[in-house]
Amino acid sequence: MDWFGAEIAAPMVAARAVHLAASAITAGVLIFDATVLAPAPSPVPQAPSIGSQLRRVVWFALAVSVASGLAWFVLQAAAMSGLALSEAIAPDMLQTVLVETQFGQVMLVRLLCVIVLAFCLGLDRIAALQRLALAAALGFVGAIAWTGHAGATAGGEGVVHVAADVLHLWAAAAWTGGLLALVLLLVALGRDPEASSARIVAVRRFSALGLASVGTLLVTGAIHSWILVGSLRLMFVTAYGRLLMVKLALFALMLALATINRLWLAPRLETGATARAAAMLTGTAAIELLLAIAVFAIVGALGTQHPAAHFLNT
Amino acid sequence: MRRSSLIAIAPLLLVLATGAAQAHAFLDHAEPRVGNKVATPPREVTLWFTQKLEPAFSRITVTNAAGERVDSGKTRVSGSQMSVPLRGGGTGTYHVNWHVLSVDTHTTEGNFTFQVGQ
Numbered sequence: 013m014d015w016f017g018a019e020i021a022a023p024m025v026a027a028r029a030v031h032l033a034a035s036a037i038t039a040g041v042l043i044f045d046a047t048v049l050a051p052a053p054s055p056v057p058q059a060p061s062i063g064s065q066l067r068r069v070v071w072f073a074l075a076v077s078v079a080s081g082l083a084w085f086v087l088q089a090a091a092m093s094g095l096a097l098s099e100a101i102a103p104d105m106l107q108t109v110l111v112e113t114q115f116g117q118v119m120l121v122r123l124l125c126v127i128v129l130a131f132c133l134g135l136d137r138i139a140a141l142q143r144l145a146l147a148a149a150l151g152f153v154g155a156i157a158w159t160g161h162a163g164a165t166a167g168g169e170g171v172v173h174v175a176a177d178v179l180h181l182w183a184a185a186a187w188t189g190g191l192l193a194l195v196l197l198l199v200a201l202g203r204d205p206e207a208s209s210a211r212i213v214a215v216r217r218f219s220a221l222g223l224a225s226v227g228t229l230l231v232t233g234a235i236h237s238w239i240l241v242g243s244l245r246l247m248f249v250t251a252y253g254r255l256l257m258v259k260l261a262l263f264a265l266m267l268a269l270a271t272i273n274r275l276w277l278a279p280r281l282e283t284g285a286t287a288r289a290a291a292m293l294t295g296t297a298a299i300e301l302l303l304a305i306a307v308f309a310i311v312g313a314l315g316t317q318h319p320a321a322h323f324l325n326t
Numbered sequence: 327m328r329r330s331s332l333i334a335i336a337p338l339l340l341v342l343a344t345g346a347a348q349a350h351a352f353l354d355h356a357e358p359r360v361g362n363k364v365a366t367p368p369r370e371v372t373l374w375f376t377q378k379l380e381p382a383f384s385r386i387t388v389t390n391a392a393g394e395r396v397d398s399g400k401t402r403v404s405g406s407q408m409s410v411p412l413r414g415g416g417t418g419t420y421h422v423n424w425h426v427l428s429v430d431t432h433t434t435e436g437n438f439t440f441q442v443g444q
Contacts, residue, residue, distance in 0.1 A: 108382050113429070114378075160430055164378060
């Protein structure tokens with residue numbers, strides 16, 4: 013398969029894309045819960061069902077990310093060993109990949125995060141466990157940085173690269189999962205005029221979260237591109253660079269929608285046509301969410317490509 | 327309009343970008359040196375790469391002028407360095423084939439020759 017001039021291994025890209033999106037949503041909904049919905053001392057006066065609805069979303073996203081993570085692991089084992097998939101799933105080969113490679117060890121650490129997260133979600137009445145659940149989810153998502161190009165960048169630059177990628181992953185999770193949670197919250201609140209203050213508080217807080225995410229994504233994305241692309245010319249002549257440009261274009265569309273939401277729709281929640289503004293806001297946030305999912309599909313492919321910078325030296 | 331000012335910064339940062347980092351393992355140098363001539367068969371071949379390697383999936387094979395394997399088959403990996411002991415294999419052109427997996431899960435491979443004796 014061919015995307016924008018890049019050769020794509022479809023099963024691997026699909027497994028990675030689904031895994032990244034599901035992992036981001038798992039952590040992002042918990043970030044939304046902690047920063048928008050229920051920050052002490054002033055939780056959003058919410059529709060009663062939204063808390064348990066979001067909890068079900070987290071469980072579902074976690075299940076999807078575990079299944080797609082397993083698929084990624086097996087496909088990666090086959091790619092590493094150069095064996096056919098049917099030969100690569102032999103127990104000793106999987107064990108070698110799991111125990112002896114950095115990729116496998118990182119996946120093992122992430123599996124531990126999943127176990128801690130599932131435990132905490134099961135017993136989430138205890139406040140300390142909610143914080144531990146958030147920490148486990150952040151670990152689960154942040155550790156992805158060590159499976160990729162950043163985990164292999166050498167020296168001091170490597171530390172900067174990994175730190176930038178961890179922050180990038182967290183910010184992407186906060187924005188994507190936050191958008192999903194916001195859409196679900198707005199739908200749950202419906203057209204109820206009495207929910208107006210809940211809507212206003214939630215949208216205002218999500219705006220702050222979104223702004224922080226976007227700022228982080230831009231700075232850390234620029235660092236990542238500086239290290240892996242190397243020059244503007246390589247953005248155009250390499251498959252990696254072209255895929256990155258598609259990603260940036262999708263990101264720019266998301267930013268445009270976010271700007272409409274923030275500067276035009278959000279203020280209207282507090283003035284006149286509240287119900288109409290709320291409905292439009294739900295719609296644009298949902299489109300933003302779809303664009304975010306498309307970004308994850310591109311990212312799934314980017315990690316399998318040779319970064320553009322490598323062509324500088326050949 | 328803080329968001330739009332951030333949008334303006336991103337391309338600027340990309341334009342300023344001139345870094346040339348390695349993101350996959352490529353051969354940096356080797357001993358005996360690529361294409362060089364040595365007087366006697368070396369006891370081992372060592373390769374240095376641009377990145378950390380995965381020992382489980384990185385290996386070197388060496389053949390002599392007659393096409394016979396002269397490496398011990400026991401490749402040792404340490405960080406970004408990889409070596410394999412050789413048995414004596416006479417004079418002539420030696421072929422070194424390498425196949426490495428870097429820690430970012432990408433494989434690269436290549437080969438080179440060096441001369442032994444005349």
